[in-house]
Amino acid sequence: MKAFWAIFKARNIEFWRDRATLGWNLMFPVLLIIGFAFMFNNDDKVQYHVGWVGNSDDRAQFLDTTSLRYVDFIEYEDLEAALEKLRYHRVDLVVMPGDLSIQYWLNDDSPSGYITEQLVRSNLLVTAEAASVTGEPIRYLDWVAPGILGMNMMFSCLFGVGYVIVRYRKNGVLKRFQATPVTPFMFLSAQVASRLLVVLFITTSIFTAMALLFDFIIKGNAAALLLIAALAAMSMISLGLLVSARSGSEELAGGLLNLITWPMMLLSGVWFSLEGAAPAIQWAANIFPLTHALSAARSVMLDGGSLVDIAPSLITLFVMTLVFLGIAARLFKWGDN
Amino acid sequence: MPTHILQVNQLYRRFGDVQAVNGISFSVAAGTCFGLLGPNGAGKTTTIEILEGVKQADDGEVMFEGKPRTSEYAKMIGIQFQHTALQDFLTVRESLDLFAALYPNPRSVDELIQLCALEDFIDRDNRKLSGGQKQRLLLAIALINQPKLVFLDEPTTGLDPQARRHFWSLIRSIKAQGTTIILTTHYMDEAEQLCDEIAIVDRGEIIASGSPSQLLNAHFEGAIISLPDADDLQAVFADVTKTETGADYISSDVAGDLAKLQAKGISLDGLLVKHPNLEDLFLKLTGHSLRA
Numbered sequence: 168m169k170a171f172w173a174i175f176k177a178r179n180i181e182f183w184r185d186r187a188t189l190g191w192n193l194m195f196p197v198l199l200i201i202g203f204a205f206m207f208n209n210d211d212k213v214q215y216h217v218g219w220v221g222n223s224d225d226r227a228q229f230l231d232t233t234s235l236r237y238v239d240f241i242e243y244e245d246l247e248a249a250l251e252k253l254r255y256h257r258v259d260l261v262v263m264p265g266d267l268s269i270q271y272w273l274n275d276d277s278p279s280g281y282i283t284e285q286l287v288r289s290n291l292l293v294t295a296e297a298a299s300v301t302g303e304p305i306r307y308l309d310w311v312a313p314g315i316l317g318m319n320m321m322f323s324c325l326f327g328v329g330y331v332i333v334r335y336r337k338n339g340v341l342k343r344f345q346a347t348p349v350t351p352f353m354f355l356s357a358q359v360a361s362r363l364l365v366v367l368f369i370t371t372s373i374f375t376a377m378a379l380l381f382d383f384i385i386k387g388n389a390a391a392l393l394l395i396a397a398l399a400a401m402s403m404i405s406l407g408l409l410v411s412a413r414s415g416s417e418e419l420a421g422g423l424l425n426l427i428t429w430p431m432m433l434l435s436g437v438w439f440s441l442e443g444a445a446p447a448i449q450w451a452a453n454i455f456p457l458t459h460a461l462s463a464a465r466s467v468m469l470d471g472g473s474l475v476d477i478a479p480s481l482i483t484l485f486v487m488t489l490v491f492l493g494i495a496a497r498l499f500k501w502g503d504n
Numbered sequence: 505m506p507t508h509i510l511q512v513n514q515l516y517r518r519f520g521d522v523q524a525v526n527g528i529s530f531s532v533a534a535g536t537c538f539g540l541l542g543p544n545g546a547g548k549t550t551t552i553e554i555l556e557g558v559k560q561a562d563d564g565e566v567m568f569e570g571k572p573r574t575s576e577y578a579k580m581i582g583i584q585f586q587h588t589a590l591q592d593f594l595t596v597r598e599s600l601d602l603f604a605a606l607y608p609n610p611r612s613v614d615e616l617i618q619l620c621a622l623e624d625f626i627d628r629d630n631r632k633l634s635g636g637q638k639q640r641l642l643l644a645i646a647l648i649n650q651p652k653l654v655f656l657d658e659p660t661t662g663l664d665p666q667a668r669r670h671f672w673s674l675i676r677s678i679k680a681q682g683t684t685i686i687l688t689t690h691y692m693d694e695a696e697q698l699c700d701e702i703a704i705v706d707r708g709e710i711i712a713s714g715s716p717s718q719l720l721n722a723h724f725e726g727a728i729i730s731l732p733d734a735d736d737l738q739a740v741f742a743d744v745t746k747t748e749t750g751a752d753y754i755s756s757d758v759a760g761d762l763a764k765l766q767a768k769g770i771s772l773d774g775l776l777v778k779h780p781n782l783e784d785l786f787l788k789l790t791g792h793s794l795r796a
Binding site: 174 | 556557558575578579583585587588589590591592593594598601602603604605606607645
């Protein structure tokens with residue numbers, strides 16, 4: 168155990184004193200989130216969005232569309248999906264046409280919902296029945312923040328472990344450890360523990376600071392978020408170990424890591440939701456740990472998901488960790504020949 | 505109590521088409537310094553890494569204190585690799601603390617500082633050490649577990665003459681404490697200075713072994729007479745070896761042979777009379793220079 172702590176401590180010192188890497192690890196996600204905050208701060212409404220359940224082509228039967236301006240209609244097949252958007256202020260009003268009447272819903276917390284309601288009511292050709300939902304608005308910032316933190320975590324885990332171990336193998340640090348009684352398991356678990364500490368520390372600090380600055384919506388339990396972060400980091404660190412199990416070439420390892428991180432960044436839902444994507448892509452995205460981590464984190468933050476709700480994601484991340492770690496431990500070699 | 509701390513029998517190791525180690529056998533007496541001497545690529549490092557347990561042999565056996573090596577072996581030996589690095593951003597003291605924690609009964613850091621003369625740079629970052637300082641730190645790490653047997657793979661390659669001499673004195677003091685040392689080198693002066701016994705390795709085989717003086721006495725009698733012009737020497741003596749700087753003749757009667765040269769009226773300008781060293785021996789045995 169003494170050996171484990173010594174290796175753990177040495178790796179932490181190395182990371183902490185490497186100010187360039189540390190600075191990059193801290194600043195990159197902060198800059199991205201601040202950038203997004205400014206980019207999407209432009210909330211001037213020029214249009215009102217009405218969710219129309221069913222085919223909106225025949226809306227002229229219900230509304231005098233010629234005098235209805237500044238209203239954009241978005242079709243939904245499913246009422247629940249439309250109401251979900253309404254709760255998060257993604258649309259201002261939801262309309263479901265009946266035979267000779269319409270039913271509509273508005274969000275009591277949304278000022279533009281009231282205006283849209285007035286616009287629609289004044290142009291109605293049929294009778295209408297109103298209902299309401301409630302819900303705080305979810306900005307794109309709230310939605311994208313877990314994605315950016317997750318992406319940063321992904322790079323930190325994969326490169327911070329994968330690249331570093333390959334470098335250690337190439338320059339002979341691993342060989343020096345091989346000549347001691349330290350087992351590969353002990354050496355690698357100290358590396359994993361050190362990176363886990365680093366990633367959780369960085370992610371938690373940035374998340375807390377950003378949450379205070381931008382008043383993120385956090386409906387669920389913050390401890391559940393920490394659990395997701397820990398499991399996500401474990402699974403991605405294990406993936407990094409797998410990549411670095413044998414290679415002594417930084418070029419090869421860098422290529423492999425890019426091959427993993429870029430598709431993961433694009434397909435795991437960091438920047439945009441995969442809801443509308445082709446089923447094949449949605450299916451393929453499931454191989455990435457980050458996909459499961461982000462869906463769990465958003466479920467907790469935005470929908471107030473409980474541990475039971477996110478259990479499938481947590482179990483998937485845990486199983487991925489075991490699989491990656493198991494293969495990495497089997498493949499691991501100290502030297503590169 | 506076996507007198508030999510390490511016995512090596514018929515080691516073989518092949519890399520692709522290259523037979524790096526081709527049937528090497530030797531024994532190392534406890535408390536001595538044993539040197540594997542040979543040019544680059546002779547198979548010294550592969551041999552020593554098999555002995556360290558870092559590489560596997562294709563065939564052959566290595567006995568430590570008369571028995572096959574066990575998992576405890578790693579705790580009883582110390583290794584200074586030829587090519588190795590330490591973690592960046594750690595100081596010398598932190599590096600020593602790290603490696604000390606990996607062994608059950610480490611030497612104290614203070615003792616190592618004194619033994620390897622580390623006090624001047626003990627709080628310096630590993631990255632900022634000079635070549636000699638780095639080798640001293642690596643030596644200290646090799647000694648951290650109070651090993652019975654220490655392997656040093658070309659410990660002074662790339663060091664300036666002063667740093668090399670300093671390093672030699674450290675090795676002598678370690679040996680004086682009773683530690684057995686196995687080192688590889690391609691410097692014959694280093695082997696002559698430090699080793700009780702040497703094995704000269706070429707193309708994966710031991711071509712001569714014994715103490716430096718035994719080897720020289722067995723292969724040379726007297727001194728070497730060297731002249732810049734090979735023809736001058738060949739005019740008088742039959743067994744002349746051509747060298748880069750002229751020609752050598754091994755003489756058992758220097759005064760008599762010089763008189764013979766003068767009697768023939770041969771100019772003695774550029775004459776060199778020297779005691780043969782291990783490099784001359786290597787040249788004699790292989791026909792090619794140690795540093796080639």
